[in-house]
Amino acid sequence: MSIQKDLSELVANRLISDEQAQNIEAYYRTHKPSNTNTLTLIFAAIGAVLIGLAMILILAHNWDNMLRYTKIGVAFLPLLLSQGLTGFTLWRKSDVPLWKETSAIFLFFSLGACMALIAQIYNIQDSGGSFFLTWAALSIPMIYVLRSSAMSLLCILCISYYNMVYGFDSSDNYKDFIYYLYLAAILPHYLYLIKEKVNSNITFIHHWVLTISLLICTATLANTAAYALFLLYMALFTFFYNLSKSSYLEKTPSWANAYGIISQAGIFISLIILSFDNVWEGISKEYNTDTMVFSREFLMTLIYTGFAAFLYIKHQVFKAEHLFDFFLIWAPFALIFYLNDLYPAFFVNLLTLILGVTVIVRSIRQESLASLNFGLLIISILILCRFFDTEMSYLIRGLVFAFLGIGFFVTNYFMIRKFNKDAQ
Amino acid sequence: MPNKSILLMIFLWVAFLQLLVPANMIFQKNKTVVTGTLFKFKVKPVDPADPFMGRYVDLSFDQDTFVIKDSKFYADQQTIYVEIAQGIDSFAIIKNISLSPFKDTEHFITAKVAYVQENRVHIEYPFTRFYMEESKAPEAETKVNLMLRDSTYEGYAEVFVYKGDAVVQDVKINNRTIKSL
Numbered sequence: 001m002s003i004q005k006d007l008s009e010l011v012a013n014r015l016i017s018d019e020q021a022q023n024i025e026a027y028y029r030t031h032k033p034s035n036t037n038t039l040t041l042i043f044a045a046i047g048a049v050l051i052g053l054a055m056i057l058i059l060a061h062n063w064d065n066m067l068r069y070t071k072i073g074v075a076f077l078p079l080l081l082s083q084g085l086t087g088f089t090l091w092r093k094s095d096v097p098l099w100k101e102t103s104a105i106f107l108f109f110s111l112g113a114c115m116a117l118i119a120q121i122y123n124i125q126d127s128g129g130s131f132f133l134t135w136a137a138l139s140i141p142m143i144y145v146l147r148s149s150a151m152s153l154l155c156i157l158c159i160s161y162y163n164m165v166y167g168f169d170s171s172d173n174y175k176d177f178i179y180y181l182y183l184a185a186i187l188p189h190y191l192y193l194i195k196e197k198v199n200s201n202i203t204f205i206h207h208w209v210l211t212i213s214l215l216i217c218t219a220t221l222a223n224t225a226a227y228a229l230f231l232l233y234m235a236l237f238t239f240f241y242n243l244s245k246s247s248y249l250e251k252t253p254s255w256a257n258a259y260g261i262i263s264q265a266g267i268f269i270s271l272i273i274l275s276f277d278n279v280w281e282g283i284s285k286e287y288n289t290d291t292m293v294f295s296r297e298f299l300m301t302l303i304y305t306g307f308a309a310f311l312y313i314k315h316q317v318f319k320a321e322h323l324f325d326f327f328l329i330w331a332p333f334a335l336i337f338y339l340n341d342l343y344p345a346f347f348v349n350l351l352t353l354i355l356g357v358t359v360i361v362r363s364i365r366q367e368s369l370a371s372l373n374f375g376l377l378i379i380s381i382l383i384l385c386r387f388f389d390t391e392m393s394y395l396i397r398g399l400v401f402a403f404l405g406i407g408f409f410v411t412n413y414f415m416i417r418k419f420n421k422d423a424q
Numbered sequence: 425m426p427n428k429s430i431l432l433m434i435f436l437w438v439a440f441l442q443l444l445v446p447a448n449m450i451f452q453k454n455k456t457v458v459t460g461t462l463f464k465f466k467v468k469p470v471d472p473a474d475p476f477m478g479r480y481v482d483l484s485f486d487q488d489t490f491v492i493k494d495s496k497f498y499a500d501q502q503t504i505y506v507e508i509a510q511g512i513d514s515f516a517i518i519k520n521i522s523l524s525p526f527k528d529t530e531h532f533i534t535a536k537v538a539y540v541q542e543n544r545v546h547i548e549y550p551f552t553r554f555y556m557e558e559s560k561a562p563e564a565e566t567k568v569n570l571m572l573r574d575s576t577y578e579g580y581a582e583v584f585v586y587k588g589d590a591v592v593q594d595v596k597i598n599n600r601t602i603k604s605l
Contacts, residue, residue: 122449125551
């Protein structure tokens with residue numbers, strides 16, 4: 001073992017005593033990282049998911065030769081077995097994550113397979129997605145009974161699928177809100193993960209799955225004022241950004257902080273889209289304050305803005321520059337949106353430019369090379385888009401691109417030199 | 425964290441509910457099959473698939489519209505009640521539609537308004553799927569569609585109807601189930 005070799009070397013050089021070496025060795029023996037356990041858990045979970053999916057597919061084959069009551073028996077058998085397994089886990093193995101997660105996955109899929117097979121036997125049609133809602137409703141309590149994160153992920157995926165398939169049906173207003181209601185039921189477990197397992201892989205996966213789910217499902221809210229989706233998405237991204245900068249997620253590595261990545265990319269892409277004049281022509285044509293204010297798009301905008309404001313007030317100190325940074329960018333954007341007959345494209349271009357400069361200034365202050373390049377990217381893409389917008393000679397375009405390229409090199413060069421100087 | 429016995433109690437309740445929901449689906453449908461009346465609905469099938477429930481033959485029915493005097497009470501996707509009766513040719517016909525369940529008959533189905541065109545209400549039935557073994561469904565669809573072009577063949581779905589609920593029992597062409605085509 002390499003640690004023993006290192007310790008004997010340290011003892012030989014009299015850097016530590018024999019007793020200290022023994023203590024260090026004992027510490028490492030008892031605090032060995034549980035890589036094997038994590039790997040076993042991951043493979044067991046993947047195995048359980050595959051078996052569960054196989055179960056659904058095998059039952060979906062529809063065995064014509066079986067009698068109706070045999071089929072019913074086949075439908076209930078996996079459910080009863082997985083319930084038995086879950087009961088045993090709770091009774092005897094309640095401290096072993098491997099048992100809890102595996103039995104939760106089996107239970108989830110066997111319940112879905114059972115209900116699907118009954119629907120198949122009686123030719124029951126699921127036109128409104130009630131199959132998925134019942135499946136999730138009967139599974140969500142098990143998240144808390146088993147403290148199972150695999151179950152919570154599967155439930156989020158189940159209701160996201162429901163909302164993506166049935167949420168676009170604008171005739172049923174309540175359907176989108178059912179998705180949020182179910183998410184609210186899963187939220188306490190997610191908060192528990194953020195509080196108790198802040199640096200666990202399963203928490204990171206939850207961040208990504210939830211962010212992507214909300215990102216996609218927000219589109220299903222489009223109804224009477226679809227153009228207000230721009231405003232809604234900006235509110236959502238501002239909320240995400242403030243959440244990513246809150247104390248709840250400050251210890252999360254940046255690659256795992258999905259809120260930070262998605263919000264910055266989302267705001268950037270939205271602003272670039274809205275920097276085109278013809279996009280605003282479409283919005284201005286349909287815009288009507290009275291109908292927008294009473295739309296569900298606007299209601300959700302208010303909710304997300306409220307969340308963003310709450311997080312900002314709780315975790316940040318107000319600075320005027322934040323109005324042009326990702327923190328509060330929703331505010332100037334909302335003003336441009338409201339005054340959409342007053343050169344909105346021009347003001348969005350200006351806002352994007354200021355955002356780019358703010359990010360660059362912040363990156364220099366924080367000495368972050370990644371932020372610096374992101375700021376440069378914002379400005380470069382904005383300029384690139386304007387070149388496709390206007391009829392300008394190829395020579396001028398070429399020169400501007402060359403300047404932009406040189407700008408990238410020069411700023412990065414100075415930044416790296418500054419880093420090296422600070423390091424010395 | 426709640427103690428083990430409380431968690432076990434909650435688990436037993438949820439497990440009971442997980443069994444109760446599919447059992448209730450069976451109970452409801454069996455009640456319709458046992459006590460309901462069998463009607464024959466003329467059909468025109470096609471063949472899609474469901475990722476969770478398997479392959480099925482999608483049924484569309486001859487009897488799917490009803491003419492009313494005033495259509496202003498009917499809107500798209502509204503729940504309606506369709507009273508079914510046996511026609512002269514022994515196939516099912518729509519006798520009446522209503523916005524509330526019928527009290528004087530058991531032979532009605534809970535359905536939805538697909539759309540309204542002038543005074544004609546187009547009906548969306550809750551039983552347009554007939555599940556089949558995956559290898560048989562596409563084959564059945566081709567054969568059935570070919571047969572239905574010939575006027576000597578008659579395709580119909582046998583549907584049990586009881587107080588709003590309906591269960592598709594079988595789909596037949598000239599008294600032969602499409603499972604054995």
